[in-house]
Amino acid sequence: MPIDPNAPLVLTAYRWVPSFVHGLVRDVRVRWACEEAGLAYAEDLIDVRHKPDGYEAVQPWKQVPALRDGDVRYFESGAILLHIAEKDARLLPPAGQARADTMSWFIAALNSVDPGAIELNNVNFFSRGQDWAEQRMPSLIEGLAKKLEPVAHRLAQRDWLAGEFSIADVLMIHVLMAIDSASDLISSQPTLAAYVERGKARPAWQQALADQLAAFERNTPKEN
Amino acid sequence: MPIDPNAPLVLTAYRWVPSFVHGLVRDVRVRWACEEAGLAYAEDLIDVRHKPDGYEAVQPWKQVPALRDGDVRYFESGAILLHIAEKDARLLPPAGQARADTMSWFIAALNSVDPGAIELNNVNFFSRGQDWAEQRMPSLIEGLAKKLEPVAHRLAQRDWLAGEFSIADVLMIHVLMAIDSASDLISSQPTLAAYVERGKARPAWQQALADQLAAFERNTPKEN
Known part of the structure; x- marks a missing residue:
């Protein structure tokens, strides 16, 4: 507590x-x-x-x-x-490839995946009903799905992004939750859905x- | 060299x-x-x-x-x-408020400013001429201008984001260069324009x- x-x-x-x-x-x-x-x-x-x-x-x-x-x-x-x-x-290994993997995936969540999630949440919640937002949605979903492919690929063989659970997972899972709130990109992808569930199961x-x-x-x- | x-x-x-x-x-x-x-x-x-x-x-x-x-x-x-x-x-002070400022502004460049810059570059270069992109531009520029206000405010009283030049400036200046390549948001803002010029003047x-x-x-x- x-x-x-x-x-x-x-x-x-x-x-x-x-x-x-x-x-x-x-x-x-x-x-x-x-x-x-x-x-x-x-x-x-x-x-x-x-x-x-x-x-x-x-x-x-x-x-x-x-x-x-x-x-x-x-x-x-x-x-x-x-x-x-x-x-x-x-939460962050002190050295070596474990640290490098954690830092690389941590920043990937912030700068390769979250920008699309931010745009998705804007289109879906804050700009909903506007003409451009409706027109933008298909290409945005397509682009975000492509961004998520390597994340799912990484998680196909392991539970967490960088060996043990780390801050990379805190961030990536929370970004995926934001995507899940505005699309079916996570629920339609079993590897990503299971990853988010593993996160949610942690006490x-x-x-x-x-x-x-x-x-x-x-x-x-x-x-x- | x-x-x-x-x-x-x-x-x-x-x-x-x-x-x-x-x-x-x-x-x-x-x-x-x-x-x-x-x-x-x-x-x-x-x-x-x-x-x-x-x-x-x-x-x-x-x-x-x-x-x-x-x-x-x-x-x-x-x-x-x-x-x-x-x-x-x-490039990154080892401790104290100087490190905290550097890290906070470094991440701000990646996650508060760059998402808008990424969307701007998509709209301007990769989706140009599409209906939604033309319609999106005004609100995107308006939102990005608001994101940039605190950056300009921070730089009104100092040359660099966190005291001495740091990785926060490497990142923020390069993000501003990307915005500058697709809008007049930087050139129309003297504080930000001068900041980018200070960066470009560094050997x-x-x-x-x-x-x-x-x-x-x-x-x-x-x-x-």
């Missing part, structure tokens, strides 16, 4: 968000990594519609997550995961998700 | 590409970081249209760059830059670019 109000790690997350993004807001990645590493963290919950004054000095785009570790502040879930992982070799993921949802539950606005 | 055929670092890049992507192919980021750190590297040049057999085991999407460091192989320019930077504190960038272009020049197909 790593949530501890006195922990030196302080995670900034939202108090509440609408249900269609439950489990998708990116602080859950950090919660997951902390649970895997057994690292306690405190929560700093902020309002999604009314950000604290000066919050742009903490997170330039006024998004979450952000992390404070003692006096040091990080933003971007990818940077925070790397910082957490440097504390625990289980650390279940605790991380429960803790994100618990905050939303506690702080549901009265009008909703 | 870090190119050395006997160096333990071996960078995979293309022998030749068409001129509209000169300077944009991502091996130039690695060349730039190596030049900044004074690290020698050898070139392993491959054909963009006919990849070597089995190349998908080196780079899952059969793209460049890839890096071999002795026996260890990396792919994804972001992962390679982190590996290079771990060898030289000038390490000039050498990196010259070395990428020299390979293309040497290997221009006869029919072109």
